Amino acid sequence: MYKITDGNTACADVAYLFSEIASIYPITPSSPMATTVDVLSHTDKTNLFNDKVKVVEMQSEAGAAGTMHGALLAGSLATTFTASQGLLLMIPNMYKIAGECLPAVIHVAARTIATHALSIFGDHSDVYATRATGFCMLASTNVEDANYLGAVAHLSAIKGSLPFLHFFDGFRTSHEVDKINEIEDKDLLKLVDYDKVNEFKERMLNVNSNVQKGMAENEDIYFQSVEARNSLYNEMPDIVNNYMQEINKLTGKDYKPFNYYGAKDATNVVVAMGSVCDTAKLVVSDLMGKGLKVGLIEVHLYRPFSVKYLLEVLPKTTKKIAVLDRTKEAGSMGEPLYLDICSALKNKDIKIVGGRYGLSSKNTTPAQIYSVYKMLAKELKDNFTIGIEDDVTNLSLPIYDYHLDIGAKGIKIFGFGSDGMVSTSKDIMKIVGEGTDNFVQSYNQYDSKKSGGVTICNLRISDKKINAPFYVTDPDIVVVTKEEYLFKFDMIDDIKEKGIFVINTIKGVDELNGYLPNKVKKIINDRHVRLYTIDAEKIATKVGIKGKISKIMEVIILNFINFPNVLEVVNHSIEKQFSTKGDEVINANKKAILEAMDNLVEVKTKLDVVEEKVNIKRNIFDEINARRGDELKVSDLMPFKDGTFPCGLAKNEKRKTSNMVPKWVSENCIQCGQCAIVCPHAVIRPIVSSDKNNGVPMIGKPEYNFEIVVSEADCTG
């Protein structure tokens, strides 16, 4: 049955089924997996023993790993979920768990390890950091895989008596909402090797077993014991492949340890792992259409690395290979997957180069992948990068003007962090995905600067399955909930001809000509963009739900994508979403969406564009705040390469996003100073002064007065 879900949930659903205990500790972006399993343990859903999963939250990921290890040694099937530093804290236990041949499964929403800076975003540095532990490793490309291959990880761990790390791209897959066909529990349970489950339980520590584990060994027998485990690793690729075939039967998919996509007689092949494979498939498809002999090896079973299965699918005609790694291992000649491929194909007459992409969720576009195939066709460049301009060590590939029409309607929503637009976009996906035969995809670009940052929702709707793990470009519809963003961000630079642009604004139509930036007006004129305004704040205030604009925007967007019976549908959604909030909230929201439809204004007046000569020298912080950080070159970051930044940068962020600003009323002031404590953005600043000292602060002296200063209208909320 089709389901609208994200990668974390799709994975947690199968993790629940195969676990007796889940020891957890939350870390972005893996937390929703743990949450889902915890929630499921309070529903009727049961695991393979027709029982509930015991969920234990520990003090850290080290504790979660230790609990998992202990549970396994006591004969329980155990699971955990983590990412980044969390996974690093599990490493000591991972070596033990693998050495002890325990069927643990760790599901990882792969995330950047903090280096010069922390980053909550996605790459494979965390997964690669554990590749020496002896865990088997399975990579999912998309949300559907997270469900299907998540199951393969559990089934294979049991059958092959080795632990698995199953991973998918943090945020890009973990948080992407997609329409997928989850496998039924009953079908999966038929695949469990219960004899192996029993065998596992019997060889673990219990009062009957009369065995001990985790002892110390000397130099005499340690090496032999390590090599005695070879056969388990030798057998695992076949076990995984067999389970993939079983899953293929259930789903119509074609999973293999390595999948090949492309021309049968390809000469130029890309090897990659994770979500980028879906992007590469789109490019390969396009280039094949143009007669190019190109292909892609999609790595699913990364450990044990099976040269046999790789050679089974790699075209014999292959002459050149580019390996893409989503990490940077400083000091190494090349990244992990690249090193593996060099070694696996050492005796073949194939030229191999390696490159990096997508670090810390850097958007990896079809154009970037195209530049890799272009490089393979022209002159080989080793140790390359895509997605950035490296003007220092000159490792980046040139970028070409390459666009793919993926045949989906695209919508971009610029929301103000915590204004509800992410929930709205998820709700739209659910309504469209469940209410029609269409496929949907949404991906939200979060800002790690938390609430108050900008959030960009990337929505796609299509009559075909959408596997396009990159931001929406050429949108049909752009929505912005905060008019100040018009001056900050380039929101409609790539809007489609005759696209729809909706601005939530308190400005009247007649004011817009004077208000809109010339650049925006020019695009609207040139591309015949249909401009609409709505004053959602005013409506929300009027119906008594001040500040809650999400349902208002939702009905407008659904209307623009011509969803049938939109009022009825959103009314239903309101009833569901606010069922615990009482009738008052429900009715107010229903009123609001009615008002919304009435108050949406199409701006038909001709906008006047004044030619501007803009030549302002901006520093990198201005660029970052303008969301143009992606355009910064490596040279721009050189002074900050070790994560050292000047102080006092926050004052330039999130400016002018509030509709209100506090005011100091001197006659009311009793100099308690609490106003300054309450306001988190230092809009109100008390200054301790002394007349005797000409107003210079003299903290600690008894003779002082407060002076309350209100800064510019900077308050965010």
Place this chain on the structure above:
Amino acid sequence: MYKITDGNTACADVAYLFSEIASIYPITPSSPMATTVDVLSHTDKTNLFNDKVKVVEMQSEAGAAGTMHGALLAGSLATTFTASQGLLLMIPNMYKIAGECLPAVIHVAARTIATHALSIFGDHSDVYATRATGFCMLASTNVEDANYLGAVAHLSAIKGSLPFLHFFDGFRTSHEVDKINEIEDKDLLKLVDYDKVNEFKERMLNVNSNVQKGMAENEDIYFQSVEARNSLYNEMPDIVNNYMQEINKLTGKDYKPFNYYGAKDATNVVVAMGSVCDTAKLVVSDLMGKGLKVGLIEVHLYRPFSVKYLLEVLPKTTKKIAVLDRTKEAGSMGEPLYLDICSALKNKDIKIVGGRYGLSSKNTTPAQIYSVYKMLAKELKDNFTIGIEDDVTNLSLPIYDYHLDIGAKGIKIFGFGSDGMVSTSKDIMKIVGEGTDNFVQSYNQYDSKKSGGVTICNLRISDKKINAPFYVTDPDIVVVTKEEYLFKFDMIDDIKEKGIFVINTIKGVDELNGYLPNKVKKIINDRHVRLYTIDAEKIATKVGIKGKISKIMEVIILNFINFPNVLEVVNHSIEKQFSTKGDEVINANKKAILEAMDNLVEVKTKLDVVEEKVNIKRNIFDEINARRGDELKVSDLMPFKDGTFPCGLAKNEKRKTSNMVPKWVSENCIQCGQCAIVCPHAVIRPIVSSDKNNGVPMIGKPEYNFEIVVSEADCTG
């Protein structure tokens, strides 16, 4: 100036010089480095700022790494020392420290990471587990390197603004005692780039700097910042090479990032890292003498991996390469160094295979290295092992009858853990190394089963520098302090023709014929071994130092190596060693060594050998207890590959090692039961019984009597 020292101390001496703070947490076999730095901080020795090093012991290695990280961010040169799981706990901080370009140095006595079993012994699994962190990595081959390259690590970290992990083989190098020429502090200090030190201090967090560090970054600039650090890594190999040249000037050595040893026109080359390189050099030397075109690449600078420096030394004639890795990465096609070499030489017409050796301090002999060259000369075998017999996955190379005479006098001492023979052997090394022009080397095989296990001291004395990091074979002298070992271990199987065999025994000469095992007697007869006995226990008891036999054995051994004025020298050593124990102890020991010389008995009676047909089926635990675990095949360990062992094994270990056994005297017994609590080896076992229950234990019932049972003479102490 020559010094008798071990790898840990040699390294700690330079670590002290270049550190302002050392944050420590003890872990075998790295602890003596931390201890040495702590001790030095209470002496007059000063660091590069003419100051003492601040030593901070933390709650774990995670805390030690965090303290180091914090100290660096505050502008202090910081160091730590660790191994194995300790190093794993530092990984999160290591990524940060590298990303922040901080000149940390971690000195590692490389040790096995616990998998199916814990092991305190040495291999490179811990170092390899951190190869993705961005730390630069420098490998020392022997004790001398630990001093010289330890300095290179600190100097390069400062100059190149990147952290270093400097490592050498745990136990094999960390605990090997050697005669080396340490560099003078004043010579090393001239090499410090103080401008870079100032630059480092100025860019760190302090009240003047007005900078912030360790922030969060989004997907916009993270990738560019990572690539902005490329140039630091690109420059580092030259910086390291330059410092190696400086050290070469001071020491007459020839360090390079990669050293080549062998034929200029070699076709078959081994690539390796760590102590095994010294063994390989001996074999290469021997094979070159036989006209074979063989060579060795000794890796010093492992990260950043510099293909340039590798190609500078690799003979152009190379056709085949075997890469030796001292680790097993289960699930990988091959081990880390092998993968690197495959990638580094991907465009060369060289056949490359990889293999494993020396896991968990498995002794790696010249014969094993010979088998690698033999394999290269015959038929290539990939993914091979040496040092074990793998009869399951058949990966091990055949072993040949290959012996090298390294031109040193060899001594083996079998001691009873905690009986002082390790100190004795170190003292012998000091006396011979400092008192003569001879070079010395000692390596003690510890048993991780702690005190009461057997300890084997491997001593060598030669007029040439001894770089032979493997156990003594063909010893000139064998000493055993416990006669029971004659029945347990094969101690003189490889003793030299006319070698000396000294047994500490209470048996008289006339009893020996009946007492000695036939196998031992046969070797003594066949090889004309000169057999001596001494009753050291009796002498020690007589002079009032019951149980303290170490000086007695020391004087005897020194006598057998014909050390001049041996009584005088040992008297001096006694005065030094027991200076805090008072005159009584000193005089008793002096008396003891006099008695020792008088009571040493040469056994000249002909020993009768009875032919035995021994065909006892022994299990693996018998073999392990007989110190023949090294001979066990992989198939023998298959049932125990996940670290699961039957309970109740300890009772078979350390049996019959005590000269005394407690006795229950029924008429003295008041049934207090404390005898059973006091004896740690359960020699005295009380049984709670009841007459009413026919002697079956009835714990918890009031009507009971104690029965005290004394077991066999098993007590160890």
